[in-house]
Amino acid sequence: MTKQETENKLMTTRTLSVPDISCGHCKSSIEGAVGPLDGVELVEVAIDERTVAVDFDGTDDTYAAIVDAIEGQGYEVTE
Numbered sequence: 477m478t479k480q481e482t483e484n485k486l487m488t489t490r491t492l493s494v495p496d497i498s499c500g501h502c503k504s505s506i507e508g509a510v511g512p513l514d515g516v517e518l519v520e521v522a523i524d525e526r527t528v529a530v531d532f533d534g535t536d537d538t539y540a541a542i543v544d545a546i547e548g549q550g551y552e553v554t555e
C-alpha cells in the first residue's frame with residue numbers, strides 16, 4: 477500500500493454492544509485495551525448505552541482483535 481492510499485483510506489465506525497459495562501472502570505479498561513491496537517483510530521465507551529464505538533481500518537483482522545481485546549478484559553460482546 478502506498479502512502480497516498482494509506483492517507484485516503486476511510487475509517488469504518490462500528491458500535492459494539494457490551495452489556496456488562498457499568499462504570500468508569502469498565503470504560504478505562506476497555507478503552508485502554510482497544511485503543512493501542514493496530515488499525516484502531518479511536519475508541520469510546522458510552523457507559524449509559526453500554527456500547528463501545530470504534531473507528532478502525534475496517535478489516536476483519538482488526539475487528540477480531542477489537543473483540544478479543546474487549547473479551548480479554550472479561551466482557552462479553554453481543555454486537
Ligand SMILES: [Cu+2]
Nearest residue numbers: 498499501502
Ligand atoms: Cu465497571
